[in-house]
Amino acid sequence: MTDKLEQKSANRCHGGWVKRFSHYSNTLDCEMVFGIFLPPQVEQGPVPVLWWLSGLTCNDENFMQKAGAQKMAAELGIAIVCPDTSPRGTDLPGEHDSFDFGSGAGFYLNARRAPWSQHYKMYDYVTEELPALVREHFPVSEREAISGHSMGGHGALVCALRQPGRYASVSAFAPVTNPVDCPWGEKAFSNYLGDDRSEWAEWDACELILAGKSKQGLLVDQGEADNFLDEQLKPGHLEKACHLQGVPLELRRQPGYDHSYFFIATFIDDHLKYHAEHLFAS
Numbered sequence: 001m002t003d004k005l006e007q008k009s010a011n012r013c014h015g016g017w018v019k020r021f022s023h024y025s026n027t028l029d030c031e032m033v034f035g036i037f038l039p040p041q042v043e044q045g046p047v048p049v050l051w052w053l054s055g056l057t058c059n060d061e062n063f064m065q066k067a068g069a070q071k072m073a074a075e076l077g078i079a080i081v082c083p084d085t086s087p088r089g090t091d092l093p094g095e096h097d098s099f100d101f102g103s104g105a106g107f108y109l110n111a112r113r114a115p116w117s118q119h120y121k122m123y124d125y126v127t128e129e130l131p132a133l134v135r136e137h138f139p140v141s142e143r144e145a146i147s148g149h150s151m152g153g154h155g156a157l158v159c160a161l162r163q164p165g166r167y168a169s170v171s172a173f174a175p176v177t178n179p180v181d182c183p184w185g186e187k188a189f190s191n192y193l194g195d196d197r198s199e200w201a202e203w204d205a206c207e208l209i210l211a212g213k214s215k216q217g218l219l220v221d222q223g224e225a226d227n228f229l230d231e232q233l234k235p236g237h238l239e240k241a242c243h244l245q246g247v248p249l250e251l252r253r254q255p256g257y258d259h260s261y262f263f264i265a266t267f268i269d270d271h272l273k274y275h276a277e278h279l280f281a282s
Ligand SMILES: N[C@@H](CCC(=O)N[C@@H](CS)C(=O)NCC(=O)O)C(=O)O
Pocket: 054, 055, 056, 057, 058, 062, 066, 099, 149, 150, 151, 259, 260, 261
């Protein structure tokens, strides 16, 4: 059953609420937890939603606890939903052995390879099952935007590129831009999808842009002191793909900022305002 939600916590925050819920996910075939920020405006009627996809090692709580997004989201009247980053409570061979694969590292794709394909369908979970559940239980409108960090930045870009027109806006912090061409992505994709690299492109932001899937504008912040910049994140690849396809990209390279939530906390208000402009545009 997908329609049963169990509330795990509720905290008043900037006039609204931060709440956590567990539910059984049919898509992932396991029990999952998500977090939601409901701004004070829900008392007047439905509000738009920002989906936040977190990075490696995270769960639904990192963003809610560290990004400091609630104050601006309360001012703007935007709900924020934070899914977890992988299926939980399962115990597949090697699933918990490394930080960049398996639990905490679902990469927001639908796995095709056994044994991962039974549970690791995070794309369907964050784009279908969870949105339906959230709309059923909370006063949110059909308007939605998406953002994320690192592996979750990859997820946000890929969700928006695969469904042009669905999200009013998309942004990312330090995204893995070209997973088919970096160690994190190659490890995850070979295990989740198999060795045929031609099947990887549909989960790669640069490849989707190069295939002309969408011309929607992108806002990306990237710290220049990020340890993962050159080996894993490769913003230059995104810049090149967007340039070739005429996709408007605002890539802001932030001097001195690293990969942490201190970086996200610094620039999250800009992203929230960017999303509000699009979510509330008539
Ligand atoms: N554990 C990894 C780094 C993982 C990492 O930096 N994770 C980022 C997302 S890719 C994160 O948000 N971590 C959790 C946090 O900072 O709250 C390492 O030691 O190299």
